[in-house]
Amino acid sequence: MPEVRDPEVRQPGGEPLLQVRDLTVRYASDEGPVTAVDGISFDVGPGETLGIVGESGSGKSAASMALMGLLPRSAEVTGSVRLRGRELLGLADGRMREIRGRHIAVIFQDALSALNPMMTVGAQLTEAVLVHHPDRTARELRRRAEELFDLVGIASAATRLDQYPHEFSGGMRQRALIAMGIANDPDILIADEPTTALDVTVQAQVLDVIERVQQGTGTAVLLITHDLGVVAGLADRVMVMYAGAKLEEGPVESIFYEPAHPYTSGLLAALPRVDRRTGRLHPIPGQPPLPHSRPAGCPFQPRCAHADPGVCSSVTSATSATTQVSPGHTTNCVRVHEIASVGR
Known part of the structure; x- marks a missing residue:
């Protein structure tokens, strides 16, 4: 890290x-x-x-x-x-x-x-x-x-x-x-x-x-x-964007040590770290959607291991699912609490 x-x-x-x-x-x-x-x-x-x-x-x-x-x-x-x-x-x-x-x-x-x-x-x-x-x-x-x-x-x-x-x-x-x-x-x-x-x-x-x-x-x-x-x-603060949408925002230490959106977690998992026992990186599978063919609901759901198509496709936009994780730290993942309860 x-x-x-x-x-x-x-x-x-x-x-x-x-x-x-x-x-x-x-x-x-x-x-x-x-x-x-x-x-x-x-x-x-x-x-x-x-x-x-x-x-x-x-x-x-x-x-x-x-x-x-x-x-x-x-x-x-x-x-x-x-x-x-x-x-x-x-x-x-x-x-x-x-x-x-x-x-x-x-x-x-x-x-x-x-x-x-x-x-x-x-x-x-x-x-x-x-x-x-x-x-x-x-x-x-x-x-x-x-x-x-x-x-x-x-x-x-x-x-x-x-x-x-x-x-x-x-x-x-x-x-x-x-x-x-x-x-x-x-x-x-x-x-x-x-x-x-x-x-x-x-x-x-x-x-x-x-x-x-x-x-x-x-x-x-x-x-x-x-x-x-x-x-x-x-x-001081970080805003994470994907396919034109804001997925997460918060203080830099909160985003890096307690990421709430699966996309942010994926970005950090793909980052070289000296504190890992293995040097293997974990890239996010798949590719970002083309601008003219973005999925309904959360734009990250086709690449997300935690996606529930019935839930993640139903949100009207990424910003409609905004949830406060901690003071000053918000995420636009509609399943953030469910994911947190089972771990990442």
Whole structure:
């Protein structure tokens, strides 16, 4: 089991900074409407890190892009996304541009694609600041860019700012994206698979940068990843997604040590652990359903060893079966108490 973040390190508090309710994202396809995100709800508090985990295709990135207003116009997005009480869904593009980068920012997973190869990294960084602070002078922008490079751990900032993305290593490019993300002191930073393309050593360094930046600025972080080890070390709370639906949510230590949904238990059983007597992993059998052919009721039931077709197919949606397991810990398994009584 990965080392789980100590809940005493920081206790987020106060009113929710971000409130998401019944967020649904649908696309048109040749096979008919496809639901990428199926009515998920969650809150993020000031200075908190919420980890969103799940297999590829679970809807993690679609949800984050919906928050940013970056989905294509053809996507149908419904529900509610409120940042400091202000509704974001339905805002005009001009209004959303004022919010992106200034109040809610994103770190993309592919730094090489996210950075413009024809511009120096410094020019791109100062541009991110200038769009929200047009009154700043060139000297002020340069000073701010150097401060940001120092903050994310890029040495020789004065020289590096004049270099192009191809002159940076993968880890340095990711640090540069973090610098761009925090350039305007946003309320929330969305980190979408920020370490996927990096080796283990650089991955640890980048995650350490995100944590240090968060502690220094108080920014809330929405950490999207398929890597449970990353979530264990960085998140305060975890939301588990599958086939567009939220299946479980709770404090990181509760999710890792007392998982309530069979899918979460399956993810943890497939995780390499040093405390196991055998090195054998236990993968979840089967494959996630195709977006246009999801089963009725709980989307995980075809792969679930505890499924009761008569019961699990009858729920109207995954969210309709929400049950509180412990304070702050909920699961959307309709059979959670029966499973717990017989053991896993």
